[in-house]
Amino acid sequence: MASVHTLSNGVRVVCDPIPGLETSALSVVAGRGARFEPADRSGWSHLLEHMVFKGAGERSAKAIVEAIEGEGGQINAATGYERTSYQVRCLADGLDLGSAVLADLILRPRLEADELVREKQVIGQEIAEVADTPDDLVFELAQEAAFAGQPLGRSILGTTASIGTATPEALSDWRDQLYAPDALVISAAGAVDEATLLRLAERDFAAARPAAAAPQAPEARFAGxxxxxxxxxxxxxxxxxxxxxxxxxxxxxxxxxxxxxxxxxxxxxxxxxxxxxxxxxxxxxxxxxxxxxxxxxxxxxxxxxxxxxxxxxxxxxxxxxxxxxxxxxxxxxxxxxxxxxxxxxxxxxxxxxxxxxxxxxxxxxxxxxxxxxxxxxxxxxxxxxxxxxxxxxxxxxxxxxxxxxxxxxxxxxxxxxxxxxx
The missing domain is CATH 3.30.830.10 (Metalloenzyme, LuxS/M16 peptidase-like)
Structure with missing residues (x-):
């Protein structure tokens, strides 16, 4: 049966053991995403998700994936309008490393200037790919019409102009707001022990500190x-x-x-x-x-x-x-x-x-x-x-x-x- 706990800084922890499994899944989910972006920061949540994998804590981009894959695991992330999620699938004994790596990504990304320049180019290609894919673009155009002039009506990817203004310092400030502890949930399911998960959560995420200002999502209005x-x-x-x-x-x-x-x-x-x-x-x-x-x-x-x-x-x-x-x-x-x-x-x-x-x-x-x-x-x-x-x-x-x-x-x-x- 799943249980819920709250760390002293407000980060919540869900433990959901599933008997008979030899693997675990660990998700660290922030309850904020592209819907919380002002117009001049459109696409920054997705850009940040990309950037944290370019180096975090003591690990380089290559070392991050090598560490997880070296223990038989998989690592991924996804940005949505209302949530941003970081995920590790691992063998039963891989939870310790998975928690440490995800904590680095979320709390201690390097956000280096030269990597930011390169990643903006990569996302620019991703934006162009959507424009060249009719059955993707038709949904983007529908979403824009449905919620015109609102964050929900803007592409999660942003535009080349909006992500082009991001600097390491400004992106770090956005990270503080997006991944503040009041919006974070650590959720593990599978071959997971409650006491172990709580110990890891305290070790790796107790250092998260509240943001000076929390972004707000405006009320949605369907325009048509x-x-x-x-x-x-x-x-x-x-x-x-x-x-x-x-x-x-x-x-x-x-x-x-x-x-x-x-x-x-x-x-x-x-x-x-x-x-x-x-x-x-x-x-x-x-x-x-x-x-x-x-x-x-x-x-x-x-x-x-x-x-x-x-x-x-x-x-x-x-x-x-x-x-x-x-x-x-x-x-x-x-x-x-x-x-x-x-x-x-x-x-x-x-x-x-x-x-x-x-x-x-x-x-x-x-x-x-x-x-x-x-x-x-x-x-x-x-x-x-x-x-x-x-x-x-x-x-x-x-x-x-x-x-x-x-x-x-x-x-x-x-x-x-x-x-x-x-």
């Missing part, structure tokens, strides 16, 4: 809009977004089930109608993306340009009609799929460690699996109808179209079908 970008491509890429609830909302599970019924698998409405019956798209799916206070229901599709307009009408029609016509079988299947994905994820030590850290940062407690299952099972058709009504009431949506010019008609068709206006 149409983004049509003509490109000479073989296929049109489409993203449709609607505003909905955040992860803390009571209708969170209703949203997850709505997305599953709409386009979560081969039995979903969109797959069956758009792909199987009409042959309009090879790839089509629905998803939900949730932040602390806001979420989006999304649909992605790739299709021939001449089919884009009709596909947009089908997607809008399925969204509009789902809640009023959901069957008992559809809802039961969606519940089974959602519980299956949640519990399969818990069979991974890293998945468990990351989930526990996220729950603690969002809810200040761990949520037992049985409570998650009850949340899913408790959703009724009336909940889907209430969610749908609230989602459609503002009359706002985002349509992002990237591909041949004739595919641009999909934008107006989606709005017209859903709201009665282009």
């Amino acid at each position: 809009g149409q983004v049509v970008t003509a490109r000479k491509l073989e296929q049109a890429n489409l993203v449709f977004l609607l505003p909905t609830v955040g992860v803390k909302d009571p209708d969170y599970f209703a949203l997850r089930l709505f997305a599953e019924i709409l386009g979560g698998g081969m039995a979903s409405r969109l797959f069956q109608e758009a792909r199987e019956r009409r042959g309009l798209a090879y790839a089509i799916d629905a998803y939900s993306e949730t932040y602390a206070d806001q979420g989006v229901l999304g649909v992605f599709a790739g299709c021939a340009a001449e089919d884009a307009e009709e596909l947009a009408k089908v997607a809008a029609g399925e969204i509009a009609g789902l809640a009023s016509s959901v069957t008992d079988g559809e809802l039961a299947r969606a519940k089974a799929q959602l519980k299956g994905s949640m519990f399969m994820g818990r069979e991974s030590p890293l998945g468990r460690a990351e989930q526990a850290a996220a729950q603690l940062l969002l809810f200040d407690r761990l949520i037992p699996p049985v409570e998650l299952a009850q949340g899913v099972d408790g959703v009724e058709p009336a909940d889907l109808r209430r969610l749908s009504d609230a989602m459609l009431a503002p009359g706002r949506a985002v349509v992002s179209v990237l591909g041949p010019r004739r595919a641009g008609a999909a934008a107006g068709a989606f709005h017209q079908t859903l709201f009665g206006r282009a």
